[in-house]
Amino acid sequence: MPFDALIETLVIGLGTYLLRAGSLSLGSRITWPVWLKNWLPFVTPAVLGALIGPLLFMPNGQTLSIWHNATLLAAVPTIITAWLSRHLLITVTVGIVSFAVITHSW
Amino acid sequence: MTKFMKKHKSIFSAALADAMPIILAYFPIAMTFGVVATANAMPPWLTIFISICVYAGGAQFMMIPLIISGVTPLSVIITVMLVNLRHFLYGTTLGPRFSLWPEWKKWIASFGLTDEVFAVTSSKDHVEPITPSYQFLFVFSCYASWVAGTIVGVLVDRAVPTSLSGILSYALPALFIALLFIGKRTMPYLVAAAFGALCALAATWLHMGSMGIIAGTLIGATVGAVINQLWISSIHRVNHT
Numbered sequence: 001m002p003f004d005a006l007i008e009t010l011v012i013g014l015g016t017y018l019l020r021a022g023s024l025s026l027g028s029r030i031t032w033p034v035w036l037k038n039w040l041p042f043v044t045p046a047v048l049g050a051l052i053g054p055l056l057f058m059p060n061g062q063t064l065s066i067w068h069n070a071t072l073l074a075a076v077p078t079i080i081t082a083w084l085s086r087h088l089l090i091t092v093t094v095g096i097v098s099f100a101v102i103t104h105s106w
Numbered sequence: 107m108t109k110f111m112k113k114h115k116s117i118f119s120a121a122l123a124d125a126m127p128i129i130l131a132y133f134p135i136a137m138t139f140g141v142v143a144t145a146n147a148m149p150p151w152l153t154i155f156i157s158i159c160v161y162a163g164g165a166q167f168m169m170i171p172l173i174i175s176g177v178t179p180l181s182v183i184i185t186v187m188l189v190n191l192r193h194f195l196y197g198t199t200l201g202p203r204f205s206l207w208p209e210w211k212k213w214i215a216s217f218g219l220t221d222e223v224f225a226v227t228s229s230k231d232h233v234e235p236i237t238p239s240y241q242f243l244f245v246f247s248c249y250a251s252w253v254a255g256t257i258v259g260v261l262v263d264r265a266v267p268t269s270l271s272g273i274l275s276y277a278l279p280a281l282f283i284a285l286l287f288i289g290k291r292t293m294p295y296l297v298a299a300a301f302g303a304l305c306a307l308a309a310t311w312l313h314m315g316s317m318g319i320i321a322g323t324l325i326g327a328t329v330g331a332v333i334n335q336l337w338i339s340s341i342h343r344v345n346h347t
Contacts, residue, residue, distance in 0.1 A: 005152055005173045008182045012169070013159030015183070016190045021216040023197025024204060039331045040192050044164070045295045046302035046326025047189050048286040050319045051168060053303030054310045055279045061175065064311065071279060078280050082287035089134065091288065095280025100273045 070106065074099040114239070121243035124230075128222045128248045133255040135163055138277060140259020141266075143170050145274045150260045157256035161249060162220060165189050167281055172319070185319045196224040203227075203236055211238045218245030294337055298330025 057064055059071040066072065078095035085091060136157060143153040148170060160166050165186045172182045196219050204212050215238065219227075223245055227236070266274070286299055302322035309318025 002149060002152060004179045005148075006155070008169070008173065008179050008186075009152070009156050009159050011183050012165065012186050012190075013161075015187050016160055016162055016165070016193065017217055019187075019190060019193040020197055020219040021213045023194035024201050024212055024216040024219065025209065026198065026201065035331075037195065038335070039327055040195060041290075042295065042298040042327040042330035042334070043188055043191060043323060045286060045289070045299040046323045046330060047168065047185065047319070048282050049299030049302030049326055050306035050322030051171060052279060052282045052286065052299075053306045053322070054318070055171065055282070057307055058310055061310070064307070071276070074276060075279065075283060078283045079287055082284045083291075086288040088281075088284050088288065091284035092138070092277050092280045095283065096273060096276050099276035099280075103273070 068106075070099060070102045074102050117237065117240045118243060121240045122247060124226055125244045125247045128226065129251040131222065132248060132251040133258075136252045136255025137259035137262065138281070139163070139166055140256040140261075141263045141274060142167070142259075142277045142281070144260050144263040145266075145272075146170050146174055146278065148173065150264070153260050154253070154256055157253050160186075161218070161252060162190055162193075164221075164285065167278065170278060177319075181317070181320060185323065188320070188323050193219065196221075196228075200224065200227060206235065207238060215241045215245055218249050220248070223248055292334075292337075294330045294334035297333050298326045300326075301329045302326030 054061070056072045056075050057066070057069075059065065059069060074095060077098045078091060081094040082091040139157065140153055143156070144150055156166055156169060160169070168189060169182065169186055172185060197216060200219070204215070207215075227241075227244075230236070263274075289295070302325070305322035305325050306318035309321060
């Protein structure tokens with residue numbers, strides 16, 4: 001893991017920097033196509049969904065589990081808190097506390 | 107006090123005043139990253155190294171499950187770079203405001219062009235030109251807070267017992283849920299997320315987990331963008347009739 005992770009970190013770091021610096025340098029010289037500008041904002045929710053799905057529904061990484069799944073059950077108060085509070089740290093705190101309560105009561 | 111000193115003092119205080127909300131916000135988030143990464147068995151040096159090299163909150167948190175689950179390096183890189191693609195919109199948007207700068211200074215200041223730095227920089231009024239010394243101080247004080255927060259988070263986690271760090275690992279799904287549901291939660295956004303989740307689940311089920319995140323991202327984002335276009339045009343139609 002560490003060696004792969006080191007390479008991944010270096011490539012992602014360099015790639016992110018080149019995106020930031022290259023686009024600033026190109027700046028006003030280029031206008032990006034409209035379809036790309038319309039597509040990009042949806043990358044973030046799509047990635048979040050793709051990460052959350054397996055984390056919640058396959059917490060052991062192999063089988064789909066809906067019943068007796070503490071990770072999934074704790075997501076319910078977490079989602080409600082996120083929706084109502086719109087606050088990052090409050091949501092994460094409620095999530096952790098819910099998960100602790102559920103795993104301890106089972 | 108000489109005129110030279112006064113000018114520099116005002117640039118110094120202006121940059122720090124603008125950076126302060128970001129500095130205060132970054133420290134606990136970076137600390138959370140440090141704690142969550144080490145709680146998920148990421149080596150401390152690697153955790154700090156990621157904050158130094160990548161310096162992008164969302165991408166860094168996404169790297170944790172990807173690195174731990176042993177997804178192939180190419181998939182990790184593609185997935186995270188897709189998330190970071192939005193940064194080129196920031197550079198292109200801000201580009202004209204830096205047009206008088208020497209090229210090499212642009213390449214230094216742009217290192218710190220995160221979501222929050224972009225938001226603050228782009229919201230500044232267009233009358234005052236942005237000077238390099240102001241921008242460097244602004245950008246790198248935010249960066250210092252990010253790296254310092256990560257180091258403190260790693261140190262804090264080492265003092266935490268394993269039973270507690272198992273519970274703290276839930277910070278990761280909770281954080282992704284928070285990012286998804288406190289952002290723009292219009293119908294097309296949530297559809298993009300749902301399609302992303304379905305693709306990733308299907309791929310994990312078929313033991314092609316690493317493909318699932320890339321496929322989920324591309325399919326989810328495309329479905330979301332298409333539905334958004336249809337949605338916008340249907341609202342226009344309703345308004346016209």
